[in-house]
Amino acid sequence: MDRRRVGRKTPAPPDAPATTCYSQGMAAPVSASSRSQGSALNLAALFVSQSLATGATTASTVLASLVISALGREALSGLPSTLVTLGAAASAGLFGLLMLRGRRQGLVLAYLLGVVGALIGFWGAWQHHLLIFLLGAALVGMSQGGFQQARYAAAESVAPERRGLVLGAMMFASVLGSALSTALSGPLANFASGLNTSAEVVGWLLAALFLLLGAALTSLWRPPAQDIHAAQTAGVVRVPLTHPQVWPAALAVAVSQGLMVTLMSLTPLRAHHMGMDHTAIAGLVMVHIAGMFGFGWLTGPLIDRLGVRVGYLAGAALLLAAALSAPSGRLWLAPSMFLLGLGWNLGFLSGSKALTAHRGAQGKVDALAYLSASFGTFFGGLLLGRFGFEPLAWVCAALSSLLLISAWWGGGSVRGRVAVAAD
Numbered sequence: 001m002d003r004r005r006v007g008r009k010t011p012a013p014p015d016a017p018a019t020t021c022y023s024q025g026m027a028a029p030v031s032a033s034s035r036s037q038g039s040a041l042n043l044a045a046l047f048v049s050q051s052l053a054t055g056a057t058t059a060s061t062v063l064a065s066l067v068i069s070a071l072g073r074e075a076l077s078g079l080p081s082t083l084v085t086l087g088a089a090a091s092a093g094l095f096g097l098l099m100l101r102g103r104r105q106g107l108v109l110a111y112l113l114g115v116v117g118a119l120i121g122f123w124g125a126w127q128h129h130l131l132i133f134l135l136g137a138a139l140v141g142m143s144q145g146g147f148q149q150a151r152y153a154a155a156e157s158v159a160p161e162r163r164g165l166v167l168g169a170m171m172f173a174s175v176l177g178s179a180l181s182t183a184l185s186g187p188l189a190n191f192a193s194g195l196n197t198s199a200e201v202v203g204w205l206l207a208a209l210f211l212l213l214g215a216a217l218t219s220l221w222r223p224p225a226q227d228i229h230a231a232q233t234a235g236v237v238r239v240p241l242t243h244p245q246v247w248p249a250a251l252a253v254a255v256s257q258g259l260m261v262t263l264m265s266l267t268p269l270r271a272h273h274m275g276m277d278h279t280a281i282a283g284l285v286m287v288h289i290a291g292m293f294g295f296g297w298l299t300g301p302l303i304d305r306l307g308v309r310v311g312y313l314a315g316a317a318l319l320l321a322a323a324l325s326a327p328s329g330r331l332w333l334a335p336s337m338f339l340l341g342l343g344w345n346l347g348f349l350s351g352s353k354a355l356t357a358h359r360g361a362q363g364k365v366d367a368l369a370y371l372s373a374s375f376g377t378f379f380g381g382l383l384l385g386r387f388g389f390e391p392l393a394w395v396c397a398a399l400s401s402l403l404l405i406s407a408w409w410g411g412g413s414v415r416g417r418v419a420v421a422a423d
Contacts, residue, residue, distance in 0.1 A: 043166070045221040046154045047173040049111070049214035053147055054293065055177030056210040058285060059184075059203035060118060061140060064265075066200045066272060066281075067125050067133065079381070080137040081265040085374035087141025088148070089367045095146035096363015103153040104223055110146025111215035115208045117143060122204035126197050136204070141370075147214065149366060155356045157224045161304055164353050168300020171293040171345060178289040181206065185282045239361035241368065248410020249354035250365040252312050255402045256347030258372030259319055262380040263326060263340050263396060264288055267333065270389050274330050287334045291341025299345055303353060309407045311350030316403035318343030323397035327390040347403050354410060 064080035073079075091110075099106040121136025123129075151170050155163040181203075188206065189199040241250055267288075268281050276284070303311045322340035325332045355362050376396075383392045 042222055043154055043157060045217045046150050047170060049107075049147070049217045050150055050170055051173045051175075051177035052210040052214045052217075053111070053114075053144075053177065054174035054289065055179075055181035056114065056118065056207035056214075057144075058178045058181040058289060059188075059210070060121065060207040061137060064137060064200075066198075066268065068130075069269065069272070070198060070200070071125070071128060071130055071133070073130060076381070079378070080134065081261060081377040082374045082381075083134055083138040084141035084144065085261060085370040085377065087138040087143075087370075088145035089370035089374060091142040091145035092149070092366035092370060093145075093363045095149060096366065098146075099149060099153075099363070100360070102223065103149070104218065104221055107147055107150055107153065107218045107221075108215050110143045111211050111218060112143075114140050114143030114147065114211040115215070117141075118204050118208035118211060122201065122208070125201040125204060126195065140207070143211070145366065145370060147218075149362060150218070151352055152356060152359070152362050153221075153223070155353065156359070160356070163356050164300040164302075164304035164349065166300070167349050167352055168296035168298070168303075171296030171300070171349065174293040174296075175290060177210065178286060178293070181210075182282050182286045182289075185279060239358045241361065241364055243358065243361065245410070246355070246358050246361045246365070248406040249308075249351040250361070250368055251351075252315070252347050252403055252406035252410070253351035253355070253365055254369045254372040255399060255406075256315060256319070256344045256351070257369035258376040259323070259396050259399060260292070260340055260344035260348075261373035262376030263323065263393070264337070265377050266380055266384055266389075266392065267326065267337060269384075271330075271333055274333075276330075284334055284337055288337035288341045291338040291343075292345055293341075295342060295345065296349070299342075299349055303346075303350055308350040308354050308410065311346045311353075312403045312407035312410070315343050315345075315347030315350065316400050316407070318346065319400035319403070320397050323393045323400060326393045343400070347406075351406070 061081065061084050064084075068076055068080060095106050095110060098109075117136045117139025119136070120139060121133055124132030124134070124136055151167055154170050155166050158166050184206065185199055188202050192199045192202040195202065239246055241247055264285075268285065271281050271284055299311070318339050320343075322336050322343055325339065326336040328336075351365075355365055380392050380396075383395070
């Protein structure tokens with residue numbers, strides 16, 4: 001025995017409590033206190049923070065196409081969402097690497113970056129400086145690349161068979177932030193009139209406030225023992241996207257995100273052209289957000305019970321229905337947006353649950369998803385401007401079938417994949 005190694009300790013990272021210290025190469029002990037860290041009380045900080053982040057997105061970037069239209073650049077209506085998703089794609093992998101050594105500091109940093117971006121976006125829109133507004137949108141996107149990974153932090157705090165439940169609960173909690181943002185649309189409009197601007201512009205100020213509160217709440221979250229142990233030992237292996245247990249989930253997440261963001265970003269502009277006012281469009285967005293997050297309490301446990309393959313298949317069917325119904329007329333806009341949100345929920349949640357077995361791939365998969373969304377919004381805006389909304393919807397309908405590939409190749413047991421990853 002090498003006596004030099006006996007009793008050697010690994011220094012605790014910043015996230016770790018002062019009393020936590022494990023011997024090198026030993027598994028982290030599971031105590032009653034460490035198990036309680038995954039309790040609802042501890043996870044509430046992550047749930048509320050994500051809820052506020054969704055409210056910030058609803059108040060700002062979702063309606064960014066209307067800001068661009070007011071600035072006289074309607075041909076660039078898809079550009080803000082493109083920059084948001086490109087920013088998220090550029091930062092997701094970097095935040096993923098940072099969070100391999102502890103998630104909390106990375107999440108707080110992401111929220112604070114969003115505060116800066118939202119303030120810059122507000123100033124640019126208020127002062128009619130297009131480039132400054134677009135810079136703010138890009139910074140908010142970069143923050144999303146980080147704080148959206150809070151779903152993995154929450155899911156990894158519980159046993160594999162309950163991760164769908166926790167992911168679904170995170171989604172359901174997001175409804176509250178979106179509802180709060182929508183409920184404030186009237187006061188925002190009144191406040192905006194005093195600044196001689198629109199509610200869509202003032203929404204960026206509200207987004208900054210929500211993200212600041214999210215940073216404060218996330219700083220209160222205590223990482224679970226396994227996160228602390230991984231940070232100490234740097235034992236998380238980076239997994240390539242081509243890994244046979246990763247790429248089907250990555251495909252599902254990327255397709256779901258790309259189709260949802262594309263139609264979500266461009267449908268409000270179509271509604272505006274059809275004569276709907278801000279309040280009606282805000283209600284349309286709320287219906288979409290309800291589809292995205294409102295049934296997480298049901299879809300998460302169902303995926304735990306039935307498996308991710310069922311989630312992929314159901315997501316594909318609903319995304320197809322959403323895309324085909326979108327061009328059918330004004331009365332179909334709300335049902336289409338709801339189906340779009342629910343289809344995203346099933347595809348995205350299923351892929352995210354599968355990825356909890358491969359922590360080293362999560363940041364890269366999120367980056368791929370944001371790239372898919374940025375591609376969709378940019379070229380979708382061009383397609384909309386040149387050919388109209390119907391061809392855009394048909395292309396989205398065809399792409400929804402890609403989730404069938406994920407269902408065919410990636411429908412195995414997540415619990416089994418967790419065991420393989422641990423080995």
